[in-house]
Amino acid sequence: MKSAWVERDAKHAVDRYGKAGIDADLALRIYSTQLLGRNAKLVLHGGGNTSLKTTARDLLGEDVAVLHVKGSGWDMGAIAPAGMPAVRLDPLRKLRTHNALSDDEMARVQRAFLIDPQAPSPSVEMLLHAFMPAKFIDHTHATAVLSLIDQPNAEELCADVFGGRLGFVPYLLPGFGLAKKAAQVFDNNPHVEGLILDKHGIFTFGTTARETYEHMIEMVTLAEQRLNNNRKPVFARAQLPQQIAPAGDVAPILRGACSLRDVGGVGAHQRMILEFRTSDAIINYVNGQDVARYARAGVITPDHVIRTKSRPLIVPAPPAGSLDDFKSAAQRCAQQFIADYTAYFARHKARARGAVMHDPLPRIVLVPGLGLFGLGATAKDASVAADMAEAAVEGITDAEAIGQFTAIGEADMFDCEYWPLELAKLGARKRLPLEGQIAVITGAGGAIGAATARAFAQAGAEVALLDLDAVTATEKAKAIGGAAIGIACDVTDAVAVRAAFDQVVNTFGGVDILVSNAGAAWQGKIGGIDEAVLRQSFELNFFAHQKVAQAAVKIMLAQGTGGCLLFNVSKQAVNPGPNFGPYGLPKAATLFLVRQYALEYGADGIRANAVNADRIRSGLLTDAFLKQRAQARGLSEKNYVSDNLLKREVTAEDVAQAFLAQALALKTTADVTTVDGGNIAAALR
Numbered sequence: 152m153k154s155a156w157v158e159r160d161a162k163h164a165v166d167r168y169g170k171a172g173i174d175a176d177l178a179l180r181i182y183s184t185q186l187l188g189r190n191a192k193l194v195l196h197g198g199g200n201t202s203l204k205t206t207a208r209d210l211l212g213e214d215v216a217v218l219h220v221k222g223s224g225w226d227m228g229a230i231a232p233a234g235m236p237a238v239r240l241d242p243l244r245k246l247r248t249h250n251a252l253s254d255d256e257m258a259r260v261q262r263a264f265l266i267d268p269q270a271p272s273p274s275v276e277m278l279l280h281a282f283m284p285a286k287f288i289d290h291t292h293a294t295a296v297l298s299l300i301d302q303p304n305a306e307e308l309c310a311d312v313f314g315g316r317l318g319f320v321p322y323l324l325p326g327f328g329l330a331k332k333a334a335q336v337f338d339n340n341p342h343v344e345g346l347i348l349d350k351h352g353i354f355t356f357g358t359t360a361r362e363t364y365e366h367m368i369e370m371v372t373l374a375e376q377r378l379n380n381n382r383k384p385v386f387a388r389a390q391l392p393q394q395i396a397p398a399g400d401v402a403p404i405l406r407g408a409c410s411l412r413d414v415g416g417v418g419a420h421q422r423m424i425l426e427f428r429t430s431d432a433i434i435n436y437v438n439g440q441d442v443a444r445y446a447r448a449g450v451i452t453p454d455h456v457i458r459t460k461s462r463p464l465i466v467p468a469p470p471a472g473s474l475d476d477f478k479s480a481a482q483r484c485a486q487q488f489i490a491d492y493t494a495y496f497a498r499h500k501a502r503a504r505g506a507v508m509h510d511p512l513p514r515i516v517l518v519p520g521l522g523l524f525g526l527g528a529t530a531k532d533a534s535v536a537a538d539m540a541e542a543a544v545e546g547i548t549d550a551e552a553i554g555q556f557t558a559i560g561e562a563d564m565f566d567c568e569y570w571p572l573e574l575a576k577l578g579a580r581k582r583l584p585l586e587g588q589i590a591v592i593t594g595a596g597g598a599i600g601a602a603t604a605r606a607f608a609q610a611g612a613e614v615a616l617l618d619l620d621a622v623t624a625t626e627k628a629k630a631i632g633g634a635a636i637g638i639a640c641d642v643t644d645a646v647a648v649r650a651a652f653d654q655v656v657n658t659f660g661g662v663d664i665l666v667s668n669a670g671a672a673w674q675g676k677i678g679g680i681d682e683a684v685l686r687q688s689f690e691l692n693f694f695a696h697q698k699v700a701q702a703a704v705k706i707m708l709a710q711g712t713g714g715c716l717l718f719n720v721s722k723q724a725v726n727p728g729p730n731f732g733p734y735g736l737p738k739a740a741t742l743f744l745v746r747q748y749a750l751e752y753g754a755d756g757i758r759a760n761a762v763n764a765d766r767i768r769s770g771l772l773t774d775a776f777l778k779q780r781a782q783a784r785g786l787s788e789k790n791y792v793s794d795n796l797l798k799r800e801v802t803a804e805d806v807a808q809a810f811l812a813q814a815l816a817l818k819t820t821a822d823v824t825t826v827d828g829g830n831i832a833a834a835l836r
C-alpha cells in the first residue's frame with residue numbers, strides 16, 4: 152500500500168485550519184484522518200478512528216490536557232474539526248483503575264468530560280486511545296491485516312510478519328474491557344509502535360500525524376506482502392449450470408424470498424432494497440465448492456455484524472430459462488435463514504438484557520454463478536452491506552489462501568450485534584411508511600410526475616423517474632437526491648419500456664409501485680378528426696399505460712409480495728369536454744384498464760387505482776393551452792382553474808398526495824379518486 156500523504160496538501164490544511172484558529176497538530180490530525188477514511192481497504196463505513204492528545208482551553212480559560220477523538224457518526228473521509236471532539240484526558244485516564252464499567256456508565260463517560268457539551272459522542276474506542284500514551288493514534292480495520300489476524304494462529308503470524316513491532320491483544324468486545332487489556336499489553340512492552348487487536352484491527356502510534364499514518368501504511372504493506380507469499384489456490388469450483396440467469400431475473404425472486412410476509416393478511420409486507428455486485432473475485436468466491444464453510448464462518452471484523460449480520464444467505468445457482476425451481480429453492484433457503492436467525496437470537500438473548508430481535512432477514516445474499524446482493528431498508532443501507540460483503544470476499548479469500556479464515560465465536564458476534572453502544576453508529580431513524588419499496592413514475596419530468604416522485608421519496612420509497620426527456624428525468628431525480636434515478640423512456644416503445652424496467656430492477660432489485668402518469672392531450676371535433684391523430688393519442692393515453700402496467704406486474708408476480716398500480720386517468724374519462732374526444736376516449740379505456748387489473752390481480756395482492764385530476768397547471772396544461780380550454784368553456788383563465796365546487800385551484804402536489812394515499816390504502820383497489828376541487832358533472836356514479 153502506498154502512502155497518500157502529500158506535503159503540499161498537508162501544509163495547505165495547516166494554513167486553512169490555522170485561519171480558523173486551529174493549531175497545526177489538529178489540522179494535520181484532520182488531514183491524515185481523511186487520508187485513512189478515503190481508502191476503503193483501510194476504513195469502511197465507520198470502521199476506524201483516530202486521536203490526538205494536546206491541550207485545549209476550557210470554559211474557565213484554563214488550558215487542560217485533552218484527547219481529540221473521532222466523533223461517533225462522522226465519516227473519516229470527510230472529517231472536519233467538529234468531528235474530532237475534545238475530551239478531558241485526566242479523568243479518562245483515572246478510569247483505568249476501575250474494575251468494570253457498565254454500558255450505561257460507558258455511555259455517560261462518553262459525554263461527561265467533553266469540553267463542548269454540544270459535541271458528538273466520541274467513539275466507543277475512546278478509552279483505548281486515552282489509556283495509550285502516544286500523542287497520535289490511528290486505528291483501522293485494514294482488509295489485508297484482517298486476512299492475517301482472522302486465523303487460528305494469528306499471534307504467531309503477527310510475530311512473524313511484524314517482527315515484534317506491534318503488541319498483540321486477544322479478542323474482546325470494544326469498550327472498557329478491551330481498553331484495559333490493550334493498556335496492559337502495552338505496559339508489558341512500551342516499545343511497540345502499535346497494537347494488533349485479534350480478529351478486529353490495527354492501531355499505530357506516533358509523535359506526528361505523518362509518522363503515525365505512515366506507520367499504518369508500512370504495517371499494512373507488510374501484511375500485503377505476507378498475503379502474496381506461499382498462497383495456496385482458492386477456491387475449488389463447484390459444479391454449476393452451463394448458463395446462468397441474468398441478475399435482473401433473479402433479483403425480484405430474491406427480493407420476494409427475503410421479505411417478511413404480513414401475517415395479518417393486510418398486505419403490509421416488509422421489503423428490502425437490493426444492490427447487485429459482481430466481479431472476477433466475487434465469482435471465484437461464490438462459485439467455491441466450500442462456500443458454505445468459509446462464507447458462513449463469521450464477519451471479518453466485529454462492527455460489520457450490525458450491517459451484514461454474522462452470515463450471508465446462500466442460494467443455489469439460478470439456471471437460465473425456467474426459474475420456477477430456483478424460486479422455490481430460494482424461498483426455502485430464506486425461510487431456513489430466518490429460522491436459524493431466530494434460533495440464534497433465542498440462544499443468546501439472555502446476554503443482552505431486554506434486547507428486541509432485529510428483523511431476521513439476511514443483509515447479504517450469495518448467488519453462485521452470478522455474484523452477490525447487498526440488502527437494506529434503503530438503497531444506501533443496501534449499498535453499505537454490499538461494500539462490506541465485497542470487503543469480506545477479499546479478506547476471506549486472502550485468509551483462505553494463506554491458512555484458514557477464522558472469526559470470533561457466535562456469542563461474541565451476538566454481543567456486538569446487540570450492543571447498544573455499537574448500534575448507536577446506525578443513528579436513530581424513524582421507519583417511513585414506504586421504506587423498502589420501489590416506485591416507478593412515468594412522465595416524471597412533468598409537474599404531476601415530479602411532485603409524485605417527490606412525495607413517494609419523502610414517504611421512504613426509492614424512486615425511478617421515467618421521462619421522454621433524459622435531461623429532465625435526470626434533473627428531477629437529482630433534485631430529489633438520495634438514490635433517486637432518472638431514466639429516459641418513451642413509454643409507447645415496448646423495447647424502451649423493457650429496458651427502463653430492467654434498469655430499475657438492476658438498480659433497486661424490483662418494483663412495488665407504478666405511477667403510470669405520462670400523457671399528452673390531442674384535440675379536435677370528433678366527427679372530423681383524422682384517425683391517425685386518434686390512434687396517436689391511443690398509443691400514449693391507453694397502450695402505454697398497458698405496456699408499463701404489464702412490465703410492472705411481471706416483476707410484482709416474481710416477487711410475490713403484491714404491489715400497486717396507479718394511473719392518471721383525468722376527468723375526461725368520465726366527463727367529456729368539447730373538442731377533447733381524442734384525449735378523453737383513450738383515457739376512458741384506461742379507466743377500464745384499471746378495473747381489469749384490479750379484477751384479475753387482486754388475488755396476487757396487486758391493487759389498481761386511478762386519480763381523476765382536472766385543470767392542473769403543468770406541461771400538459773400550459774398557459775397557452777389553458778387559455779384555449781378556458782375559451783372552449785366560455786370562462787376566464789382564472790375562473791377556469793378554480794371553476795369547481797370549492798372554488799380552489801388544484802395543484803400538482805394535490806394529485807401527488809392522492810396517489811400517495813392510494814399507495815398507502817392497503818385495502819383499496821379499483822378506486823378512482825377525484826382531485827378536481829369538486830365537479831358534479833364528472834362525479835362517478
Ligand SMILES: [Zn+2]
Nearest residue numbers: 198199351352
Ligand atoms: Zn475498531
